[in-house]
Amino acid sequence: MERPQPRPVFFVSDGTGITAETLGNSVLTQFEGTFSKTRRPFIDTVEKAKTVVAEIRFQAQRTVEPVVFLTIMSRDIRSVFNDCPGIVLDLVEASLGTLEDRLGQQASRSLGKAHGIADSDIYRNRMAAVEFALEHDDGQSIKALGLADVILVGPSRVGKTPTGMYLAINYGIRAANYPLLDEDLASQQLPESLRPLSDKLFGLISSPRYLHQIRQERRPNSPYSSLEQCTFELGAATKLFESERIAFIDTTTKSIEEISTIILTTLGLNNSPEYIGASP
Amino acid sequence: MERPQPRPVFFVSDGTGITAETLGNSVLTQFEGTFSKTRRPFIDTVEKAKTVVAEIRFQAQRTVEPVVFLTIMSRDIRSVFNDCPGIVLDLVEASLGTLEDRLGQQASRSLGKAHGIADSDIYRNRMAAVEFALEHDDGQSIKALGLADVILVGPSRVGKTPTGMYLAINYGIRAANYPLLDEDLASQQLPESLRPLSDKLFGLISSPRYLHQIRQERRPNSPYSSLEQCTFELGAATKLFESERIAFIDTTTKSIEEISTIILTTLGLNNSPEYIGASP
Numbered sequence: 001m002e003r004p005q006p007r008p009v010f011f012v013s014d015g016t017g018i019t020a021e022t023l024g025n026s027v028l029t030q031f032e033g034t035f036s037k038t039r040r041p042f043i044d045t046v047e048k049a050k051t052v053v054a055e056i057r058f059q060a061q062r063t064v065e066p067v068v069f070l071t072i073m074s075r076d077i078r079s080v081f082n083d084c085p086g087i088v089l090d091l092v093e094a095s096l097g098t099l100e101d102r103l104g105q106q107a108s109r110s111l112g113k114a115h116g117i118a119d120s121d122i123y124r125n126r127m128a129a130v131e132f133a134l135e136h137d138d139g140q141s142i143k144a145l146g147l148a149d150v151i152l153v154g155p156s157r158v159g160k161t162p163t164g165m166y167l168a169i170n171y172g173i174r175a176a177n178y179p180l181l182d183e184d185l186a187s188q189q190l191p192e193s194l195r196p197l198s199d200k201l202f203g204l205i206s207s208p209r210y211l212h213q214i215r216q217e218r219r220p221n222s223p224y225s226s227l228e229q230c231t232f233e234l235g236a237a238t239k240l241f242e243s244e245r246i247a248f249i250d251t252t253t254k255s256i257e258e259i260s261t262i263i264l265t266t267l268g269l270n271n272s273p274e275y276i277g278a279s280p
Numbered sequence: 281m282e283r284p285q286p287r288p289v290f291f292v293s294d295g296t297g298i299t300a301e302t303l304g305n306s307v308l309t310q311f312e313g314t315f316s317k318t319r320r321p322f323i324d325t326v327e328k329a330k331t332v333v334a335e336i337r338f339q340a341q342r343t344v345e346p347v348v349f350l351t352i353m354s355r356d357i358r359s360v361f362n363d364c365p366g367i368v369l370d371l372v373e374a375s376l377g378t379l380e381d382r383l384g385q386q387a388s389r390s391l392g393k394a395h396g397i398a399d400s401d402i403y404r405n406r407m408a409a410v411e412f413a414l415e416h417d418d419g420q421s422i423k424a425l426g427l428a429d430v431i432l433v434g435p436s437r438v439g440k441t442p443t444g445m446y447l448a449i450n451y452g453i454r455a456a457n458y459p460l461l462d463e464d465l466a467s468q469q470l471p472e473s474l475r476p477l478s479d480k481l482f483g484l485i486s487s488p489r490y491l492h493q494i495r496q497e498r499r500p501n502s503p504y505s506s507l508e509q510c511t512f513e514l515g516a517a518t519k520l521f522e523s524e525r526i527a528f529i530d531t532t533t534k535s536i537e538e539i540s541t542i543i544l545t546t547l548g549l550n551n552s553p554e555y556i557g558a559s560p
Contacts, residue, residue: 016541019303023351026299027375030353030387041541067379071303073310087382095307095369099347102367107310124494126536130442137414162410166449169442169536214404256406256449261296261321 006036008059008066012052012081014073017041023091024069035067043072049080060085073109125172133168136176137161142193145176150267151197152177154204155185155233156224157214159251159259163204166256173269185236190244202263203241203248205234210252286316288339288346292332292361294353297321303371304349315347323352329360340365353389405452413448416456417441422473425456430547431477432457434484435465435513436504437494439531439539443484446536453549465516470524482543483521483528485514490532 009028011020017039028035040052049072059066066086072078073092081088096107135141136148138161145151150167152160156179164175184191194201206214208231215225223229241248247266251259263269289308291300297319308315320332329352339346346366352358353372361368376387415421416428418441425431430447432440436459444455464471474481486494488511495505503509521528527546531539543549 015306016535016537018537018541019299019306023299023303023371024375026295026351026353027372027379030376030389031379031383031385033383039541039545041545065382069375071306073306087378089375089378091303091371091375092307094374095304095349095371096310098367098369099307099311102345103311103313105311109310123535124497127439127442127494130445134414134417134441159407161414162407162449165410165445169446169449214407217404255296255403257296257298261298261319265319265321 004033005063006034007064008056008086009035009037010052010056010066010068010086011037011039012043012049012068013039013041013071014044014077015041015071017071020069020071020091024067024089027069027089028067043077044074046076046080049077053080053084057085073107075109122172126169129168129172129174130165132174133164133176136174137164139178139191145178145193145197147174148176148197148200149174149269150176150202150263151194151200152204152263153180153190153194153201153246154248155180155211155230155237157211157218158204158206159256160204162256163251163259163263166260167263170260171264171269173264180233180237180240182233185233185240188236188240188243190240198244198246200267201244201246202267203237203246204251204259205237205241205248206250206252208234284313285343286314287344288336288366289315289317290332290336290346290348290366291317291319292323292329292348293319293321293351294324294357295321295351297351300349300351300371304347304369307349307369308347323357324354326356326360329357333360333364337365353387355389402452406449409448409452409454410445412454413444413456416454417444419458419471425458425473425477427454428456428477428480429454429549430456430482430543431474431480432484432543433460433470433474433481433526434528435460435491435510435517437491437498438484438486439536440484442536443531443539443543446540447543450540451544451549453544460513460517460520462513465513465520468516468520468523470520478524478526480547481524481526482547483517483526484531484539485517485521485528486530486532488514 011017011024013020021039043049043052056066056068068084068086068088070081070090071092100107136145150173152164152175154160160177164177167173167175178194208227211230211234212225212227219225249262291297291304293300301319323329323332336346336348348364348366348368350361350370351372380387430453432444432455434440440457444457447453447455458474488507491510491514492505492507499505529542
């Protein structure tokens with residue numbers, strides 16, 4: 001019996017295609033089958049659009065009907081895809097059309113506008129946030145901890161560093177992170193430099209078994225990695241977070257995006273003017 | 281004369297709402313007016329949906345008609361928004377419906393599926409990529425440079441670090457970065473440790489005036505920041521990239537997302553199995 005061919009999927013955008021791909025992928029997870037995916041970003045002229053349509057037509061003739069996700073603002077470029085074979089799913093046109101009707105305005109249909117994030121103040125702010133996160137990773141520096149938007153705390157290897165980097169690079173949030181060491185956990189006291197900053201703290205924990213697995217990969221069969229040590233640290237951290245009334249979450253089954261969203265929402269950073277969306 | 285009230289905008293999702301917000305924001309940039317934005321993530325029960333609809337109704341009564349962007353997979357939860365006041369823009373339903381018809385399958389409409397990235401192998405891969413990027417930032421370590429997926433090169437302050445962090449955290453790409461120093465630029469030779477790795481190199485430059493501005497903020501009126509020095513470094517870096525046939529881009533007017541997309545596409549990392557989409 002032959003294996004079914006994977007279905008070609010194209011993510012086509014006049015911008016980066018990141019949104020088309022993210023939204024398209026989450027729609028595809030709702031269906032059975034295997035997919036062979038291609039991103040075609042920066043399709044910002046009619047000529048480029050014709051080339052992509054030719055590529056999709058070529059695939060359509062060789063294999064099963066492709067799925068095409070589009071995020072294209074310009075009507076001229078969009079119209080090239082009227083001739084596109086396959087299942088063409090436009091992710092913006094319906095919203096644009098509805099808003100034009102309901103707001104009584106014509107959409108500007110201009111490309112550049114979706115790229116407001118190249119604005120240099122916002123860009124510099126993100127650069128500064130990444131620098132801040134690098135300087136304040138793992139308790140390395142406490143010199144500007146008071147300038148942090150959030151300080152992630154928890155035992156080693158619960159996800160503080162990647163979460164902090166995600167918040168810095170994607171949201172321009174100044175995220176520091178600070179480890180809780182055995183002495184902090186045994187004494188049930190926050191490290192001294194964190195005590196005046198308790199409103200900025202956010203705790204991360206995971207399940208003991210998961211932390212044990214992660215640490216085993218780093219230092220196999222060490223006291224640090226033992227299930228007993230992981231259980232102690234996580235239990236003591238939880239107790240400390242509760243007694244100090246520090247918000248915390250279990251990261252075990254969560255993606256970095258989910259963890260970050262919970263932190264932003266909990267600390268009310270979500271609507272901060274520092275927030276920066278990604279370009280489509 | 282009174283200033284017009286900002287229009288309330290809600291991004292409502294059964295996941296993080298990141299996609300709803302990103303796509304919604306790029307649609308809104310096409311229209312005039314000011315908007316007051318709220319993200320409501322993890323709306324994964326009918327009860328939570330009713331609470332959000334009540335909040336939107338409250339806003340609708342106090343001010344102008346709200347705009348509501350939805351990314352919700354479940355039909356039951358989605359249907360709560362049939363009673364929602366405002367301009368409700370569903371970003372997934374049309375795609376799901378069309379795919380159901382054309383593929384002859386029912387969408388699973390299950391929430392969990394969109395969160396495949398919480399899968400621990402992929403999560404660990406991202407953690408490892410962030411660690412790699414931290415260890416290989418700014419030429420700090422060359423010990424595992426051969427394991428890099430990409431090595432960003434260029435003068436100081438052209439955006440190597442934030443771009444590398446973005447690639448690591450969002451795509452699980454092992455991105456190192458390495459500065460080009462005056463001696464490399466004057467001799468028109470790559471640093472020795474990079475020579476065997478030229479297929480992994482990607483160059484970043486910016487305009488002299490922009491680099492000058494950025495460096496001025498860091499070390500005002502220093503030789504390092506002078507327009508003359510910036511012009512020399514960028515000119516020499518461009519010449520070196522051209523003679524070594526290293527792909528490079530000017531980052532001056534580009535967002536980190538755009539820079540990263542160009543790098544992924546140019547180096548063919550786009551369809552790598554390491555690629556990870558964000559959750560909606």
